[in-house]
Amino acid sequence: MSHNKDGKNRNDIKPGLNVNIVLKADQRIGKLTQGIVKDILTNSGTHPHGIKVRLEDGQVGRVKEILE
Template sequence: MPIPTTNIVTPGTSVNIILKADQPTGRTVSGVISEVLTRGNHPRGIKVRLRDGRVGRVQSLVSTSSSSSSYSSLGDSTGGEGKRVRFVGDEEGESRPEERVGLDAYVVPGVGGRQQGGRRGGMTSQSQRQSDFEYSIVKCPVCGEFEGDEAAVAHHVAGHFD
């Protein structure tokens, strides 16, 4: 289904949009356009503001037969932050717009890299492990008094010229 053009997307039209935060997952939400924010057509969809204040890009129009019946039987209520939120009931003939959610919505990033059970060739010596953590100590070239690693000295030197 192609993305709707500016000829169709006007205030008062019922649409399915993707919010900025949901772009990676492709999850869509429905609403009625309050304001069109994009001047022309856009390949990812025309940016609009819905009546409840949410902003996103239009992906499709809500079919007129289901939108008129579902919106007429819906009640408006106020959300926790003072925004208007619509609750869709599951009565006869009502259906929610299909939400497309990718697997990346459920993947939790790991805590760290892969753990290595052991290294080939036996244990590494204590001196080899310590060399991984060594860093060079540098003196401040401006005053000659401050000593530290390269990043600390760079920060200190910048303080001389502020």
């Protein structure tokens, strides 16, 4: 089962994970912001643009990478 940790599957994302997200304001330029997941905001199991999360510092964006 090849399945990379690109942040599109809700099951891959848990509070406390270190992730790179794209903030709404940065979507056009694709700038990544690193942080720790506090809350998962997307209810569906998958999302084509990445699962939306809130970081511990309060920023909200879509997960682009899950950092090991």
